[in-house]
Amino acid sequence: MNIEESGIQRKLQLQELEEIRNETYENAEIYKERNKIFHDQQISRKTFECGQKVLLYHSKLKLFPDKLRSRWIGPFVVTNVFHYGAVEIRSLKTEKKFVVNGHRLKPYYEGVLTERVEMMHLEDSISLV
Incomplete structure (x- = not known):
């Protein structure tokens, strides 16, 4: 192979490498944008009121x-x-x-209402078995 031809071949390889790098950079940007949009959609908006x-x-x-x-x-x-x-x-x-x-x-939610709590004694559960 001729030195000039090998130089031209090497320049083409470097240009291709640069194009691949640019494509990778663009794909990374697209991925980050999509990921940010998805993340922002999943965030729950909290609203607070005075006295809460x-x-x-x-x-x-x-x-x-x-x-x-x-x-x-x-x-x-x-x-x-x-x-x-x-x-x-x-x-x-x-x-x-x-x-x-x-x-x-x-x-902050106040404690559990005691009216809804059902009491169960140990003796009752033994007799069921």
Whole structure:
């Protein structure tokens, strides 16, 4: 093979390699866009109202994980809802107010109603067997 022909061949190979890189980059961008759209559709939008009780995610426990410790603290009461997801909450214990991101909050539901709980004694379950 001639040196000029091999040089031309090498330039063609480099151009093909560059085209493959560009296609891969474009495909990665398309994949990221689709993944973001899917992710945004799966996010549940949380809306909070003044006076509502909420729980706050305690992010410091993420650094020192304990299996049985709850990562949610509270309850707190929502005092003000700002634009772009910021929420002002007030502690029921210390009466302090502070502003947090709404993503760190979840609604607090009061305990289970005792009227719906059915009591079953151990003696009753033994006699059924």
